[in-house]
Amino acid sequence: MFVLYWFGIFLLFFNLDQSLGIGCDKPTPIEDNSQLSSIQSCQIVNGDLVIQKFKDPLIELTNLEKINGNLIIKESAELVRVEAPKLTSLNELKLSQLTSLSLVSFPNLRNVNSLNWQVIPILSNIRFSSDVKDIENIVISDTSLTGFSGFQTKVLRNLDINNNRFLETINSNVESITGKLKIVSNASNLKLSLPDLKSVDTVSINDVEELNLSGLKEINSSISLINNHFQKLLLENLTSIGGTLSISDNTRLSDIDLKNLKEVRGGLMIINNTDISQVDFLKKLRVIDGGLEVSGNLEYLDFPELKLIKGSVKIKSTNKKFNCNKIIREKLSLALRGGKITCESIDPSNNYRSIDGLNDLEDVNNNFGYNATQISNGNRLTPIIMQLMRSVSTFAGGL
Secondary structure, three states: OHHHHHHHHHHHHHHHHHHHOOOOEOOOOEOOHHHHHHHOOOOEEEOOEEEEOOOOOEEEOOOOOEEEOOEEEEOOOOOOEEEOOOOOEEEEEEEEOOOOOOEEEEOOOOEEEEEEEEOOOOOOEEEEOOOOEOOOEEEEEOOOOOEEOOOEOOEEOEEEEEOOOOOOEEEOOOOEEEEEEEEEOOOOOEEEEOOOOOEEEEEEEEOEEEEEOOOOOEEOOOEEEEOOOOOEEEOOOOOEEOOOEEEEOOOOOOEEEOOOOOEEOOOEEEEOOOOOOEEOOOOOOOEEOOOEEEEEOOOEEOOOOOOEEOOOEEEEEOOOOOOHHHHHHHHHHHHEOOOOEEEEOOOHHHOEEEEOOEEOHHHHHHHHOOOHHHHHOHHHHHHHHHHHHHHHHHHHHHO
């Protein structure tokens, strides 16, 4: 009985050792197939599996099912294919500086925390399970991928996809990005669709042809939309921006919907968008904590609810119909607090400039009905100050 008991214990550990295989606990970095053979019997690897400066064209992890750590493959110019047909789970998949890699095949991979792929210039074929989940962080840079979709996740830390010159589609059901959304310098006809995204920290988007962020409600930091090719920017559910809003050099943009945006806690810049002549899409905007800069082929500006601008105002129009004096005097001069206003138009007689946040002598004359020479007349100074105080009081009451 005693002998049979210990024989059973021996078999248990023997089978466990066979399933783990030699070198399955914290394997040393692998550089060629002879070293790779040391883990070929492994079903589970405990710790990071690092393959670097690999000298052969194929990595095939035939029996590997799980990595309790990261899979890191880097600095291997000869590597063409990576295959792990049974792999279902790992922490981070990090691929970098693999200039010949064209195929990554993990058809059963379902659980992965992070994808970090950089400098894989001819990678065009990815074979993952159709229901990959648990992804929290995605960085994909300098590949030949044409599409990126299919990952199931509600929350991401970062979605950073840049410099993939053939990438034409990005789709996801993500609802929250706690860090950055960065989609820049991919194919010029890229279609980006994140319709369920409600909140994000920072947004940088350029070189995008179609954009769907229709569910977006809150941006905690800044948003930059520069050099895009979309015609419509529909953010009708967006209510607040915690930093700067920059919409610049979007040559085809003609339709903007920001009808529910109420506050911008940084600056607001709408610059050189060729087909935008009327800035009248910020109907509920009340507060700009930074400066305001608007330029381009502007015919008309309207901020009907704007009560406060804490920074300076700079406006420049190349449209003959634009009247600096009208927009400044009717709205912006009353909302400005502490900064300067400059406005340039085709007609120099309509140009406008303030000094240190207060109108210059001519502007005082025009706005309040007193002759500029009264500024130096002690007997006439009090009515001007009283008028200014009444304006400030009216302005403050509207906040």
